[in-house]
Amino acid sequence: MKIAILDDYQEVARELADWDSLDAAVAVFTVPFRDADDVVRSLHDFDVVVVMRERTRFPAEVLERLTNLRLLVSTGPRNAAIDLAAARRLGVTVCGTAYDASPTVEHTWALILAAARNLPEETASMRTGGWQLGLGTGLHGKTLGLLGLGNLGSKVARIGQAFGMSTIAWSQNLTAEKAAEHGTRAVTKEQLFAESDVLSVHLVLSPRTTGLVGAPDLALMKDSAIFVNTSRGPIVEESALVDALRERRIRAAALDVYDTEPLPADHPLRSLPNAVLTGHIAYVTRELYQTFYGGAVEDIAAFRAGRPIRVMG
Numbered sequence: 001m002k003i004a005i006l007d008d009y010q011e012v013a014r015e016l017a018d019w020d021s022l023d024a025a026v027a028v029f030t031v032p033f034r035d036a037d038d039v040v041r042s043l044h045d046f047d048v049v050v051v052m053r054e055r056t057r058f059p060a061e062v063l064e065r066l067t068n069l070r071l072l073v074s075t076g077p078r079n080a081a082i083d084l085a086a087a088r089r090l091g092v093t094v095c096g097t098a099y100d101a102s103p104t105v106e107h108t109w110a111l112i113l114a115a116a117r118n119l120p121e122e123t124a125s126m127r128t129g130g131w132q133l134g135l136g137t138g139l140h141g142k143t144l145g146l147l148g149l150g151n152l153g154s155k156v157a158r159i160g161q162a163f164g165m166s167t168i169a170w171s172q173n174l175t176a177e178k179a180a181e182h183g184t185r186a187v188t189k190e191q192l193f194a195e196s197d198v199l200s201v202h203l204v205l206s207p208r209t210t211g212l213v214g215a216p217d218l219a220l221m222k223d224s225a226i227f228v229n230t231s232r233g234p235i236v237e238e239s240a241l242v243d244a245l246r247e248r249r250i251r252a253a254a255l256d257v258y259d260t261e262p263l264p265a266d267h268p269l270r271s272l273p274n275a276v277l278t279g280h281i282a283y284v285t286r287e288l289y290q291t292f293y294g295g296a297v298e299d300i301a302a303f304r305a306g307r308p309i310r311v312m313g
Helices: 036-043 084-090 102-116 119-127 151-162 176-181 189-195 215-219 238-246 286-304
Strands: 002-005 025-028 048-051 071-074 093-095 143-147 166-170 198-201 226-229 252-255 275-277
Touching: 002 286, 048 286, 071 286, 084 093, 093 286, 102 119, 102 151, 102 198, 102 226, 102 252, 102 275, 143 151, 143 189, 151 166, 151 198, 166 189, 189 215, 215 238, 238 252
Parallel strands: 002 025, 002 048, 048 071, 071 093, 143 166, 143 198, 198 226, 226 252, 252 275
Antiparallel strands: none
């Protein structure tokens, strides 16, 4: 059995799980693939491929060309970058692992606080011999808006409430009763964008959430508002967000996810002073990676024993 571990950007996969227990040849890929052809060329000889979340796409046209592939393991319980129907048709088993939302919740608040208190600029000033640069914005008494109040959004709301913020939320299926369970007021989509001082996105990417946030929504926001996205880039029309930031129609955006990842070096977001950016690291913690890679080893061992576990779809 030949196993490929993909997108190990931090080069930690081997140390965080017992791959030796599989008694198999394991290869680790530490940089992104250039395109679909590169994926096929690099992985054609492997029986098992372990993917890190949605960093590498496996549409039907790629799966059809990986004729030796028998098992695809994704870290986490779902992966929108894998064509599950095509995998089933081709006889490729797709398994997932356990997941913990806590790191993403924590990182969401790291981004909110960084944007509210101008931490990138203030930190850079201190490193170059400077001192105070400007005024931050307080959160106590402000309104936190959640676009999505599920597992992640409800936890982000609870922390906002601890800061003394009022919380409001909207999603396509949210009811007033469900919002009230989390001490939150359900509002319309228009109210969410108009009333929020901080608006944080917590939705699963799907056909109905792709492009859900567009220029008309951003136009409703206060010029003092902070827009936060740690979910998926395509939920937001990226060009509309860039325009809103350029024209200072909102105070700031704090982003961990993008339409294209890794974010191109010349992308306009990189040059905007009111954009706080991290490179899709909300889930990148030692503890969660141990869960991911340990689960991947379990998945492979179970598959080899003829009893696959955590099968997707």
